[in-house]
Amino acid sequence: MIGVTxxxxxxxxxxxxVLTAELKSFTRAAEAxxxxxxxxxxxxxxxxxxxxxxxxDRTPRLVRLSHDGAAFLGPARELLAAHADALGSFGVQRQRLSIGMSHHVVGAELxxxxxxxxxAEPDLTLEVSIAGSxxxxxxxxxxxxxxxxxxxxEGRRTDGEVLMEETFGWMASSDFQHRSGEPLRLALQAESCRVHEMAVTxxxxxxxxxxxxxxxxxxxTIGAAVAAGLAVAALSPRVAPPGTMDMGESLGLPPLPTRSVVLQSRPSEPAARRALRTFASALRATAGH
Known part of the structure; x- marks a missing residue:
């Protein structure tokens, strides 16, 4: 141990x-x-x-902490935090980054x-909004x-960086019951929601x-209604509540199209650009991309 110290x-x-351990991917860490x-x-x-x-421990499809890696992760985070505190001891001016996220994209991993x-950027003030695309x-x-x-x-801008492809399913609770011959009970957002339009179409x-x-x-709220067994909803399985599942096949429902998740950005400050890279990489990692 003397040699190490x-x-x-x-x-x-x-x-x-730290990034590779948390994102469980060399690729996502490299992007960040x-x-x-x-x-x-x-x-x-x-x-x-x-x-x-x-x-x-490295395998072709999996990156995970070894026993020593798990022991080192906490102190490694503390070391990075101490370094950030040292750099901020002279009153670094905080920058602001405002991010909007579609509520169809962000789930429990927020x-x-x-x-x-x-x-990654402790001196950055984040302003996050959740709304429709x-x-x-x-x-x-x-x-x-x-x-x-x-x-x-369709019908909106086609530029931006594609982060991943999001799949959608007919999500319902495991005890949801649909009686043959009755209309399918749906939980929907307002008609202005494009996923609403996609589902009913x-x-x-x-x-x-x-x-x-x-x-x-x-x-x-849609997820709560689904989890309560009130209805079926068109949701990404990634953001659907725990305990729900895609019931499309068992109910004989049509497949839903995928949608690209796109990043639109314009920040010029280096810290903001780094933060967005980290955010995008972490989002991809949660989706297994």
Missing amino acids: MKMLALDAVHAF MDSTQSAVSLKIKRLEDALGRRLL PHLLRQIGR WELLDLFDSGALDAAIVLRH ALNEAGIAWQEVFVGGGIA
Whole structure:
């Protein structure tokens, strides 16, 4: 252990290790650091050599902490936080980043996503809005948002960075019951919601009778109605409540199209750009991309 304590640890290598451990992916960590997978792997290898410990178990499809890596992760986070505090001791001026996220994109992983940004850019003030994609694009186009993470729909702008493809299913609770011959009970958002339009169009084209039994003011309320067994809803399985499942096949419902999740951004400050890279990489990681 004396040899380990005499070595100076490279902070960028520690940062690479923490990101890879939290995102469970060399690729996602490389994206967040604006680097390459091979460079991140090399940094971590040199860190392991300096410590004399294997920190990560690597397989072609899985990255996970070793026993020593799990022990080192907490102190590594503390080291990075102490470094950030040292840099901020001279009163660094805080920058602001306003992000809008579609409520069809953000799920229970939001605290994890915000944690990644907070650790990467502790001097950044975040302003986060959750709303529908078209509303967020209006805010972005007006300059009220620095960035918007939205679903791409027909008839709206086709630029931006595609982060991933989002699938949708007919989500319901495991005890949801549909009586043969009765209209399908649906939980929907307002008619202005494009996922609402997507769902009812698919049902109408398939000749399936439906009735609106619940109108929600966001995915949290729609998810609550679904989890309560009141209705079926068109949701991404990634953001659907725990305990719900895609009942489309068992109910004979038509498949729903996928939608691209797109990042629209204009920040010019380096810290804001780094924060968005981290946010996008963490989002991809939660979706298994």
